[in-house]
Amino acid sequence: MDKVADFRNDLAVALRIALLRIRGQMQYRASFWMQIVGNFFVNIAEVLVTWSLFQHFDNLGGWSLEEVILLHGLAMVTFSLGDTLSNGVQSVPQMIREGTFDRNLVRPMSVYLQSVVSEVSARHFGHLTQGVLLLGIGLATAPIEWSVGRIAYLPVIILSGTAFFTALFTVEAIFAFWTVNGVEAVNAFTYGGSDLGQYPLHIFRRGLRLIFLWLVPIGFMTYYPALYLLDRADPLGLPRAASFVAPLAALLFCLVIRFGWRAALRRYTSTGS
Amino acid sequence: MTTQIQARDLSKRFERHTRRAGMVGAMRGLFDRASETVTAVDAVSFDVARGEIVGYIGPNGAGKSTTIKMLTGVLTPSSGEATVAGFTPWSERRKLAQQIGVVFGQRTQLWWDLPLIESLELLQHVYRVPEQRFRENFTMAAELLELGSFLNTPVRQLSLGQRMRGDLAAALLHDPQVLYLDEPTIGLDLVAKTNIREFLAHLNREAGVTILLTTHDLADIERLCKRIIVIDHGHIVHDGDLARLRDKIATERTMTVDFDDPPTLDDQLETRGMRLLDQTGQRVRVAFERSRLTAPDVLTALTEYGSIRDMSIEEPSIESIIQHIYKA
Ligand SMILES: Nc1ncnc2c1ncn2[C@@H]1O[C@H](COP(=O)(O)OP(=O)(O)OP(=O)(O)O)[C@@H](O)[C@H]1O
Ligand SMILES: [Mg+2]
Numbered sequence: 001m002d003k004v005a006d007f008r009n010d011l012a013v014a015l016r017i018a019l020l021r022i023r024g025q026m027q028y029r030a031s032f033w034m035q036i037v038g039n040f041f042v043n044i045a046e047v048l049v050t051w052s053l054f055q056h057f058d059n060l061g062g063w064s065l066e067e068v069i070l071l072h073g074l075a076m077v078t079f080s081l082g083d084t085l086s087n088g089v090q091s092v093p094q095m096i097r098e099g100t101f102d103r104n105l106v107r108p109m110s111v112y113l114q115s116v117v118s119e120v121s122a123r124h125f126g127h128l129t130q131g132v133l134l135l136g137i138g139l140a141t142a143p144i145e146w147s148v149g150r151i152a153y154l155p156v157i158i159l160s161g162t163a164f165f166t167a168l169f170t171v172e173a174i175f176a177f178w179t180v181n182g183v184e185a186v187n188a189f190t191y192g193g194s195d196l197g198q199y200p201l202h203i204f205r206r207g208l209r210l211i212f213l214w215l216v217p218i219g220f221m222t223y224y225p226a227l228y229l230l231d232r233a234d235p236l237g238l239p240r241a242a243s244f245v246a247p248l249a250a251l252l253f254c255l256v257i258r259f260g261w262r263a264a265l266r267r268y269t270s271t272g273s
Numbered sequence: 274m275t276t277q278i279q280a281r282d283l284s285k286r287f288e289r290h291t292r293r294a295g296m297v298g299a300m301r302g303l304f305d306r307a308s309e310t311v312t313a314v315d316a317v318s319f320d321v322a323r324g325e326i327v328g329y330i331g332p333n334g335a336g337k338s339t340t341i342k343m344l345t346g347v348l349t350p351s352s353g354e355a356t357v358a359g360f361t362p363w364s365e366r367r368k369l370a371q372q373i374g375v376v377f378g379q380r381t382q383l384w385w386d387l388p389l390i391e392s393l394e395l396l397q398h399v400y401r402v403p404e405q406r407f408r409e410n411f412t413m414a415a416e417l418l419e420l421g422s423f424l425n426t427p428v429r430q431l432s433l434g435q436r437m438r439g440d441l442a443a444a445l446l447h448d449p450q451v452l453y454l455d456e457p458t459i460g461l462d463l464v465a466k467t468n469i470r471e472f473l474a475h476l477n478r479e480a481g482v483t484i485l486l487t488t489h490d491l492a493d494i495e496r497l498c499k500r501i502i503v504i505d506h507g508h509i510v511h512d513g514d515l516a517r518l519r520d521k522i523a524t525e526r527t528m529t530v531d532f533d534d535p536p537t538l539d540d541q542l543e544t545r546g547m548r549l550l551d552q553t554g555q556r557v558r559v560a561f562e563r564s565r566l567t568a569p570d571v572l573t574a575l576t577e578y579g580s581i582r583d584m585s586i587e588e589p590s591i592e593s594i595i596q597h598i599y600k601a
Contacts, residue, residue, distance in 0.1 A: 006367075013398045017384070020395065024386050024427070103382045105347045108370040109399050269349045269363060272287065272342065 007110065014113040021120040032122065039126025046198065047072065047134070061203035066141040067230055068199070073135025075197040075222045078158060080127035082165025088119040090169055093176035096273065111265060115173075144229055153228065153244075160250035161221040167250075167257040168193070168216065174257070177264040189216050197222040202235045209236070217249040276356075277451055277483040278321035278344060283353035284507075285314040285339050313339040315507035316353065323450075326477050326484040328498035330491075330595065336507040337487040338377075341453050344485070345375050358450050371400065374444030374482075378456035381436055382443050385429040389420065389439045392428060393446060400447035407446060414442035417472050434465035441469065445476065452476070454486045458493055470496045491595065503595070519594060527587040528571050529558045536578035545574055555582075 026032050050072065054065045063071075092115050095101040104114040144150065172186045193216050201209055201223040213219040220242065227234055228243035290308045314336040321327050329337055342348040344357055346366035355362055358372040376382070383392040397407045415421060418438040423431055431439060437457065444452060454473075458466045474497060476482050488494065494501060494515065501518065503511040511518055532555045542549055546565045550558040561571050568586055575581065 009401065013395070016398060017395055020391055021384065021386055024388075024391075098380075099377075100380050102342070102347050102377065103375075103380070105366060106345050106370055106373070106375045106382075107399055108367050108401075266349075269347065272339075272348050 010110045010113045013109060014117045017117040018120050021117070022122055025120075025122065035121075035123050036126040036129070039123050040130055041126070043076075043127045043130055046076075046195070047130070050198075061200045062235075063200050064142070066138060066143070067226075069134050070138025070142045070144075070229070071200065071222060071226050072198045073131055073133075073138045074157060074161065074226060075194060076127065076131030077135050078131075078161025078221060079165050079194040079197070080124045080131050081158075081162040082167075082169055084121075084124045084128065085116060085162065085166045086169035086173075087121050087124070088116045089166075089173045091119040092173045096176075096268070101268070105269070112261060142230060145231060150229055153225065156247055157221075157225040160246040164217070164221050164250040164253055165190075165194070167254045170257050170261060174260045174264045177267050193218045217245075217253060220245045220249040275323045276320045277323045277325075277358060278319075278485065279356045280320075280340075280344065281318050281354045283314060283317045283340065283343055283355055284312065284351050285336070285343060285348060286351045287311045287313055312507050314343070314350075314504075317504065317507070317509055319502055319509065319512055321483055321485060323483055324477065324481045325500065326473070326486065326498050328494040328501040329485055329487045329504065330489075330494065330501055331504040335504045337504060338455055340504070341375075341455050341485070341487065345373060345453055346370070371447065372450050374447070374449035374452045376437075376440050376444050376452075376454045376457050378437065378454070378459045381428060382440055383428045383436070386427060388425045388427055389431070390424040392439070393443055396443055396446055402447050406448065410446050410448065411442070414445065414472075417475060418442055418468065434461045437461060437465065437469065441472065445482070448480070449482065451483045451485070454484065454488075456487055456489065458488060458490050466490070466492070473497055519588065524562055524564055525560050525589060526563050526568075527558060527560050527589075528568065528575075529556065529585050529587070530572075530575055530581055531555050531583040532557065532579040533582050534579055538578060542574070547571060547574065 050060075050065075050068060053060065054068075058064075060068050089112070092101060095104075095115075095118065104111045104118070107114065139154075168190050172190065175186050193212055196204065196208065196212055197218040201212070201219045204212075209219065224234070224238070224243045225246050226232075228240075234240075234242065287310070288308045289311050317336075317340060319327075329340065331337055339348065343350045344355055344362055346362035346369050349363040357369055360369040360372070362369050383389065384395070387395070393411060396402075397404075402410070415424070418441060420435075420438060420442060423435050423439075426435075428436060428439065441457065452473075457473075458469055461469070470493060473484060473486075477484055477497075484497075486493065486497065499514060501511070501513075501515055502509055527550065535552075535554050536557065538549060538552065538557070542559065546561060548560045550560055552558075557575070559571065559575070572581070572584065
């Protein structure tokens with residue numbers, strides 16, 4: 001019970017820290033907005049690729065432009081939210097190199113949450129805005145038969161995906177505790193995976209599909225929930241329940257990452273580096 | 274007298290990967306990484322009582338910071354035990370954190386992009402300090418550390434001295450029982466150093482805070498610490514009163530004598546157990562073993578060379594004492 005109260009307090013404090021720091025950055029209005037706008041345009045390439053694809057083909061693995069835009073939106077919103085939330089965690093390797101990580105260990109607050117707010121930036125809001133726009137367009141134009149179930153499931157998809165991507169970005173930080181060089185390989189999963197999550201999973205080769213379903217379950221975060229929203233059958237033959245695995249898969253994935261994070265912390269406290 | 278910090282045979286060994294020279298060495302390194310074990314802290318034991326200020330000193334790389342990291346829970350020791358304010362630091366880190374304040378002189382604990390006052394207010398929430406206590410501690414720190422003029426400045430724009438004062442204030446808002454200070458005066462000017470020393474003395478006197486302090490500035494020690502622990506190559510080589518250390522080690526005293534007229538000295542001085550350090554005009558400085566000669570002995574001997582107008586005796590400086598320990 002103590003732990004729950006501690007965690008709630010930690011969350012409240014983390015939120016307070018994040019808000020104060022964002023507010024502080026907004027005082028430099030020009031650079032604050034420039035960052036966001038810049039980030040919006042940096043990430044627009046993905047959308048242009050899809051758009052040009054549809055100039056030549058009228059569908060992608062049987063999906064219309066509107067449907068693919070919906071998938072883009074889901075993937076982008078969850079990815080950029082996860083990216084934003086894990087900003088500080090992603091900077092942990094750098095904090096360790098600079099020796100500033102120690103302070104997170106001498107305060108009565110969750111080390112993970114302290115890491116989360118150790119680097120707060122609105123940078124990824126550009127990407128997020130883009131995702132929200134695409135999601136909005138996708139939801140409005142794709143052939144969705146709206147029902148209570150579909151409306152209720154939408155926020156669940158977003159939350160699960162956000163938690164999932166936050167955890168995925170944490171993997172990078174965890175690896176950095178052991179090796180400086182291995183991090184690139186992990187990047188392939190984060191960025192590669194998120195790219196992959198924007199397209200209908202069935203257009204990819206079997207090997208990739210297996211990896212991004214059963215090892216890094218991105219497919220369960222975007223593709224399968226989208227199948228439910230669009231009321232499409234799964235060409236890959238998984239049962240219909242696969243569309244509702246997202247929260248469970250996210251939870252499992254987070255638990256695994258939590259285990260890894262703790263191991264990483266133990267390593268740090270025994271080697272000091 | 275209650276014990277606040279207790280260390281028993283505390284050791285910390287680090288694995289250090291060594292790079293082999295040359296291309297072949299680098300290739301070999303891919304398969305079996307050469308490593309050596311560095312014993313940073315070696316079976317260190319000591320007790321610090323509530324309300325004590327202890328100076329923890331030693332040359333670079335002696336193991337001071339490593340010891341502090343173990344006693345704050347940042348590092349798990351390779352072997353040995355410790356209790357701080359009733360907790361085992363590395364296994365009860367969060368509970369301990371509530372009872373201790375830590376200042377790592379080289380790195381700030383504050384949020385670099387926030388004004389100092391906001392950092393302090395955030396820490397109130399991190400430590401869950403009741404409003405009333407927070408106000409009292411904040412007012413006290415702001416006054417004694419003279420924070421007023423830069424409370425609203427973002428931490429990144431503060432000078433080193435201002436930042437350090439901010440860090441000190443941040444470390445005690447939650448009424449810690451134990452304060453660890455790892456080089457709190459490094460790089461500061463004399464005014465800032467003095468201000469910080471007075472503040473620490475005040476905190477210790479008024480609130481009974483136990484302080485463990487590392488420093489390379491022996492003036493910090495002279496002002497604040499009755500007791501010093503000297504560590505070298507991970508071993509404790511001295512633990513006790515500063516005064517007693519002086520007696521034990523610094524056996525040579527220096528006497529400065531002003532004659533009425535410039536005296537002509539001879540080698541009789543040496544045979545009587547004195548050593549001539551220098552002579553400039555009427556002024557003569559001699560060193561002598563305190564175990565062999567008393568000050569009156571020396572003075573009597575010197576009057577044979579002329580009438581004496583003035584004299585003074587210097588005890589050895591801490592610097593020379595510490596140097597002596599390091600060399601041993
Ligand atoms: N994380 C680490 N990994 C490997 N070796 C380390 C690590 N931290 C410290 N050491 C080594 O342990 C020894 C003690 O270091 P420590 O930082 O405790 O010294 P110190 O007394 O604080 O020195 P200084 O006065 O320079 O601050 C040194 O040889 C140092 O190189
Ligand atoms: Mg040190």
